[in-house]
Amino acid sequence: MLALTGYANRLSVIAGQSIRFHVSNHSGQALEAGLVRVVCADPNPDIGGVRYEACELPVLELSTPGPQSVPLGSYARLGPADLLKGIRSFTLCFHLQARLHSSETQVICSTIDDDLNGIQFELSPQGQLVLQLASQNESQFFRFDETLQRHCWYRCKLVIDALSGTFTWQLRDLSHADGKSMLQTHPVLGSFVGSSAALSIASASSQLPRQCFNGRIEDPWLIAEALPLDSELNLAEAASHPKCLGAWDFSQGFETQTLVDIGPNQHHGELFNTPTRAVRGSLWTGKEHCFRHAPRQYAAIHFHQDDLDDCRWPVTHEVRIPEGFASDAYALMLKTENYQENIPFFVVPKLGTSKAxxxxxxxTYTYTVYGNHARPEWFADPAWQKSYIEQAKAWHAYPYNPGEHQDYGLSTYNSHPDGSGIGLISWRRPMLNLRMGYITYPYPSIRASGLxxxxxxxxxxxxxxxxxxxxxxxxxxxxxxxxxxxxxxxxxxxxxxxxxxxxxxxxxxxxxxxxxxxxxxxxxxxxxxxxxALDPTREGIIEVRRAEGGIRAWAAEPGEYFHQFDGEYGGLWRRxxxxxxxxxxxxxxxxxxxxGSYYRIRQEVRENPRVNWILEGVDSDIIxxxxxxxxxxxxxxxxxxxxxxxxxxxxxxxxxxxxxxxxxxxxxxxxxxxxxxxxxxxxxxxxxxxxxxxxxxxxxxxxxxxxxxxxxxxxxxxxxxxxxxxxxxxxxxxxxxxx
Structure with a gap:
């Protein structure tokens, strides 16, 4: 985490309105904030370096900036907090597809509450499915020895039967015709009771992202009864069961952050940090490539441990832009004894008042899509990285690089830890390459300013x-x-x-x-x-699907070329x-x-009265x-x-x-x-x-x-x-x- 950083609630403000800032100060030092008009954002000494002019507009401090964390990771909260409270017998079922075996435990779903009651499915660092049963500070752990194959679909079912005092859990391979089915039955802890927490998906907590899962989840449902193992209910059948607690259909409302419960209780869920929707589920046949035509084939949600749609920091500063204020590039300058930061924004004239x-x-959409682009050279070339750091110091350039500081989410030119491309991006976070003085490329003898x-x-x-x-x-x-x-x-x-x-x-x-x-x-x-495509209800969230064709940092997966936000085909405008x-x-x-190279002027242009005025005062044929x-x-x-x-x-x-x-x-x-x-x-x-x-x-x-x-x-x-x-x-x- 940077000692001092922040972001604006928007990248532009219309004259006559206010812009707000969210600042994190880990330095422990007193902070000064002021408004400047940007003159030059290029740190190259040959152009005069970064320059700006102080503005007289006051910067209002609405709250004292303190240290803030970044809630990285997407997850879902299903149902109310007391969904399973007091329930001793139930059946839980869902489909999962793991995308990453990491060094950390990933939580697939959980109901463990503050009293440590509940159940939790985990993916171990070895790629094994683990079940935790927690009851009054006592936990039991169970696992299937077989490693879950990445990119394969599995059906997971848990049946807790208070009458027999046992629980059974089952894992079945859905991706292969001869897929294995694994089954275990164990006694239930004598004091096990239902949880008072909501059902969280892809996180150990339903309140914040913790131990987030990298992969896809589909068709979770809960029934307040210990069903026979051979009852293979689909989502619609589960929803019609008389004891259905919830059956969440992820194939509805793709453009929203709402998860629709099609059961009788209407315990609709909520998504956090905008995971990827409109992706292939376990039912995808390849015959349809648009989720609007076959929504149930796209009933999965892809969660990532580094998804981020908003840092959710408190507002610390505000600038009220008067009507008629000059339209230009500005920045909020932040200074402590040892640190400095700038947060650029743009003032736009009120509609109907333009004078120029x-x-x-x-x-600004391109700036956001590239926001926090960690270039591959930073990781692959130590000499490049060393040159970058040395040049930034010598030029008094912006000293931080997204490759070194990945706390604030990366760009759509990077990939998630599971290898899938980052396709959803937000400006409600610090974007280190949207800064005065930021250098993209070192080696000025080759790249010049490298901006x-x-x-x-x-x-x-x-x-x-x-x-x-x-x-x-x-x-x-x-x-x-x-x-x-x-x-x-x-x-x-x-x-x-x-x-x-x-x-x-x-x-x-x-x-x-x-x-x-x-x-x-x-x-x-x-x-x-x-x-x-833009989020239809939330400002500042942009979606890109890198469909067929184009120079790309990653490629959208087959069948996933349509935007979740507007349902339209993504990719190149050319297509x-x-x-x-x-x-x-x-x-x-x-x-x-x-x-860079040069242009050579075409000789016939100088004789063409339609365009020869463009070259007035230009004598050379090479420019x-x-x-x-x-x-x-x-x-x-x-x-x-x-x-x-x-x-x-x-x-x-x-x-x-x-x-x-x-x-x-x-x-x-x-x-x-x-x-x-x-x-x-x-x-x-x-x-x-x-x-x-x-x-x-x-x-x-x-x-x-x-x-x-x-x-x-x-x-x-x-x-x-x-x-x-x-x-x-x-x-x-x-x-x-x-x-």
């Missing part, structure tokens, strides 16, 4: 300030919620370096803005790529009828190391040879035109990047590749590895300019903003705001 001609679209996302996007805001171009910010959240109305007041909308993740509502708003006369300036690469080329003319084509991101304007992730994917026929390529050798390595994105030597466009790999700087006019009077490279904005500050990339962008923006 320029809007900058801040990619991505939030710190990298400050290069664009610096450029706008340098050229005295008034702007206002719009984040993904406002774009999703308010749509076209949020963009309409502006002459032009600029993206940052990496607008990768979008909802349908966001794309609809951008397209409508463009088609109704607005102008878009796409200043990144790998943009408009992945489709995401959802919205290729990026349709919106901005270019789309993702290749990825390499964080190294972008320097930059604070990979030392060049065209690098890391590149986009190109493709008429088959929807690039408008009137689009004009202004310049294309060069010098991306395949052995660098540069790779073609999987969705463009057929075999190791053939591609879908029918061209060579080398031809397809490029960024196309592109311009086109739209029928409704709008226009689009795209650079097709993540590292482009890093070239804007070179030579105090006096360079060819800066000139090109200035020509574009001045033309667009003068329309």
């Amino acid at each position: 001609k320029i809007a900058v679209l801040v990619s 991505r996302h939030y710190p990298a996007d400050s290069h664009l805001l610096m450029w706008l300030k340098h050229h005295q171009l008034d702007y206002e910010l719009v984040t993904d959240e406002e774009l999703h919620r308010e749509g076209l109305a949020r963009l309409k007041p502006y002459k032009t909308v600029l993206t940052g370096s990496h607008p990768e993740y979008h909802t349908e509502q966001m794309l609809n708003a951008l397209k409508a803005y463009r088609d109704q006369g607005g102008t878009l300036v796409y200043l990144g690469g790998n943009g408009f790529y992945w489709k995401v 959802n009828a919205r290729p990026p080329q349709q919106l901005v003319g270019v789309g993702f084509t290749a990825q390499g190391n964080f190294v 972008g040879t320097e930059g604070f991101s990979g030392h060049g304007a065209a690098g890391f992730e590149l986009d190109r035109v493709d008429e088959h994917q929807g690039t408008p026929e009137q689009a004009i390529v202004i310049a294309s990047s060069e010098n991306h050798p395949p052995d660098a390595p540069w790779v073609l994105v999987p969705e463009e590749q057929l075999t190791h030597i053939t591609t879908i466009p029918g061209k060579s790999h080398k031809e397809l590895i490029r960024a196309d700087m592109t311009y086109f006019d739209c029928n409704g009077g709008g226009a689009v300019f795209s650079v097709g490279s993540i590292t482009f904005c890093g070239s804007l500050p070179v030579n105090n903003f006096n360079n060819d990339c800066s000139k090109v962008l200035l020509n574009i923006v001045n033309r667009f705001i003068s329309r």
Whole structure:
């Protein structure tokens, strides 16, 4: 745990409203908090380092920040606390699929209360199923010797019979036709009574995550009777039993955190920390791949020991943003005697009060999806890690890395301990890479500043300030919620370096803005790529399913390509009828190391009056040879035109990047590749590895300019903003705001 950290309740605040902060202070030292306006989030000494200006707005302390813990791990609470109280005979049944054999005991389900009465199913470090019967501080433990096979389904049943004074438990393999069935019968502890605790699933406690299970649970039910072992009730049959205490159907309400009890008592359950729903259960046949078409085949829930949807820390500070307050990037600065922290956020103008001609679209959903990305180099390359730490210290950069501090949950570019991909993410937690001064890559001689996302996007805001171009910010959240109305007041909308993740509502708003006369300036690469879904009732929780295709940190499992939050097919927008080329003319084509190259201007452009104004003041045919991101304007992730994917026929390529050798390595994105030597466009790999700087006019009077490279904005500050990339962008923006 960090000595000092925190998070905001939202990443953007509309002027006239308040933003609240949740701060944890383990230092034991007095804390000072103040508001600053961010000038530069790049710690590179060559650009002047991190800079900010103090703001006069007061920061209200609502409570004294103290040490806080992080409640990592998802679980469920089924029924009321007294569900089994006083009940001596009952039958409990559920299906389970273990995904991880770890060094720690994992609790599958439990009813053990504060008086240590109850039952608990555990998965031992050896992968064996263990049953604990606890009664008045006395416990008995039983186990099946056979190791549970990971990724296989089992049916587990416990029958406690007070009349005979015995209990029987059974484990049956459901994944194989000749699956084994194991059975044990033992005497019950003489003083055993029912528990006063609720039934917890995937945790030892129904009040907080403890000893959490990594795996899937399906169809739990409880009947207040010792049923014969040969009574193989399914969930619906259990629900209709006259002594049913609860029968929870996980195939209902996929988008919610409610677990529906289909029995007569309606003891509905609740989920905590948003485990993964709409996943294959024991009944999945492979004939249906959408949970909406066959919900009972998706009646499982996948729990993880590191799921986190909200740190749930108390509110400690509040800032009330006045109406008319300048829209920009801000941060709450926290300082103690020995520690310092910054919590960035963005101020957005109240709808209908915009004054600037320029809007900058801040990619807060992408920031969140990448939040706390622990890069593989941190774990695999000690020299890389050492260089990172040394560089951060020398540059006075942000000193913490998610690879070292995994307490706050990782990103959707990481995996859970059981190997499944992280697909549900929240901004209600400290995100260490959403900080002023955060470095993504060391080795400045190769990577330059080595920044991505939030710190990298400050290069664009610096450029706008340098050229005295008034702007206002719009984040993904406002774009999703308010749509076209949020963009309409502006002459032009600029993206940052990496607008990768979008909802349908966001794309609809951008397209409508463009088609109704607005102008878009796409200043990144790998943009408009992945489709995401938002929690329908809780702000700040985002879902991504990495379905077929795409460069991916992990792949969604077969049959699990549909979002639990909205029921729609996930994955690439390209596979959802919205290729990026349709919106901005270019789309993702290749990825390499964080190294930049240059663009070569096409000669015919200088003679074309439709576009030659873009190159006014640009004498060289090669531009972008320097930059604070990979030392060049065209690098890391590149986009190109493709008429088959929807690039408008009137689009004009202004310049294309060069010098991306395949052995660098540069790779073609999987969705463009057929075999190791053939591609879908029918061209060579080398031809397809490029960024196309592109311009086109739209029928409704709008226009689009795209650079097709993540590292482009890093070239804007070179030579105090006096360079060819800066000139090109200035020509574009001045033309667009003068329309």
